[in-house]
Amino acid sequence: MIRSVVEHQQAVTALLQRSSNYSDASQDLALADARLRVLAVDIPAPGNLPPFDNSQMDGYAVHAADLGGGPLHLRVAAPVPAGIRPPALEPGTAAPIMTGAMIPDGTGAVVPIERATPSQFCPAYDTGTDFWVDLPDAAPGSFIRARGSDLAEGSLALPAGTLLAAPQLGLLAACGVGSVSVRSRFTVLLLSTGDEVAEPGTELAPGQIYDANTTLLEAALHEAGAVVIRHRAMSDDPDLLREALEGLERESVNLILSTGGISQGAYEVVKQALEDSSVDFLTVAMQPGGPQAIGAIGDVPFLGFPGNPVSALVSFEMFLRPALTRLVGAPAPRIALQARLESALESPAAKHQVRRGLYADGAVSLVGGTGSHLLHALAGSNALVHVPVGQSSAEAGDTVTIWLIDPAAGTAVPATSTPSTKEKQ
Known part of the structure; x- marks a missing residue:
């Protein structure tokens, strides 16, 4: 057969x-132990992400009442570091605010520090001296990350069947999830x-x-x-x-x-x-x-x-x-790419040939011959080169389909399904 x-x-x-x-039997694991495991259940967001309005930039928080009238000359208010609940912002003032810090009540926008004059924060606020800053006008909401703008409370954070790599585990950690049920x-x-x-x-x-x-x-x-x-x-x-x-x-x-x-x-x-x-x-x-x-x-x-x-x-x-x-649900499908062949090859037309290759910068060079014992050539490869049924040769410069077997071999968008090996029947 x-x-x-x-x-x-x-x-x-x-x-x-x-x-x-x-x-689909499951077990509960701490996030640190769940890398490259597959989620067994849906994970809803237990809270908003971010949990409060916060600053996207180091800069100045400006009151909503001061916006819309052109360039601003404002007295510098108390600074707003990350990790505190700041007092409400008064009109006519601008509060130095750090990236990620909670937005004071009354704020209409944040102006990045590099757009300010002077373009660096003033000396210590509590010296008893008034400091002033000149700022350009800003559109309402500028450089403010709204509460829940990444993920709203109760919405789906990750569906069952998700393969947990670094980005997914980072999301769960940001949501405050400490352990997950995996298959x-x-x-x-x-x-x-x-x-x-x-x-x-x-x-x-x-x-x-x-x-x-x-x-x-x-x-x-x-x-x-x-x-x-x-x-x-x-x-x-x-x-x-x-x-x-x-x-x-x-x-x-x-x-x-x-x-x-x-x-x-x-x-x-x-x-x-x-x-x-x-x-x-x-x-x-x-x-x-x-x-x-x-x-x-x-x-x-x-x-x-x-x-x-x-x-x-x-x-x-x-x-x-x-x-x-x-x-x-694991492992993730191999990344499939179209690559430029560096040298000619021959293949039996009645068979799907899989050659070993070294991929870099959009091109693939063949490593070793067709022999199935050539382990040294396999060890020097980072891609499988596919020559489908019906194709007996390819010339240098032709385009071929490859699968990356070393993820570090190139930058590409992973296939959404198992890469196709469709053949001419």
Whole structure:
């Protein structure tokens, strides 16, 4: 069976929505612990933001009765620092006021200090000496932040399903909210197999390689907000692997994810162990990452990614990460951009090719070749370059679609939904 990228994206999302025991169970967390979690409930504003009329600038508060008649020559009143309730302002006076300070009753506008003559505040007010200031006329309401102008009491501050990053947490803090109810995290059992792989930090036996996939996918899942349980099934014996899978404690697991053992080779242990299960082993028209497995083990969703590290991460980015966004509300979708290609490329017309790239200043340069083992090239990339089905080449200077996999790679407006990988069918 050969599927398009879009068809497999839809299948993975449907599997998790249909079969996963993930629920919108919630827990209360302090704001400091809620970063990159998803709100479980609507948060109404408990009060007005700002809670009182305040000054937008360092300047002079001017009485409403003094406005509208041209330039002003006013006696300087007592200064208004932030954090106090000031006395009412008298006509004919101008009170030095600091940014964020409460507006005195009677004030019609604030004139910034740089528009005043002198353009600096006078010496201490309580010296017994009268000081005067010349100011231009001002429109009523100038440089005054009105009470509730950012957010009115009782209005919706943040809706359920909001991903809590720094701006959202800052808003809640400004509203006086100390803790929030967030959705439970999605739990993935990450299964690694194979006698030929060794744990990093140990000594390699002849014919062995280090297990990069588990660390690679564990980090990607953590960055996506998931909880990861690592499980090591050492044997390449399908019967022993089948017994290990059947013996897993799956009650609190939302997904089982494995890498390797799903292709057409003679020793594809995952494929052999699950041959009588509901898991389908198929090919997606994508390079890298063509071999894929999807189904369930018992009542727990199962996904199998290819064993080459780049294939595994591309599979995660193309299929699992977008499905988590739709199901859980986190992570945020990848930023999709149009970028200028720095060099020519070729692609199999029947496949959606995903290349690694380095993006900067509107252009993307390819890093490494098409090989799915090129981890060093992956580590030097900050973008995935998409060449859709039906396109066999692109020239230097052509425009291509990229996904930023490093948010610091460029400034862009995040996509409002999972970036499209629409293909020519």
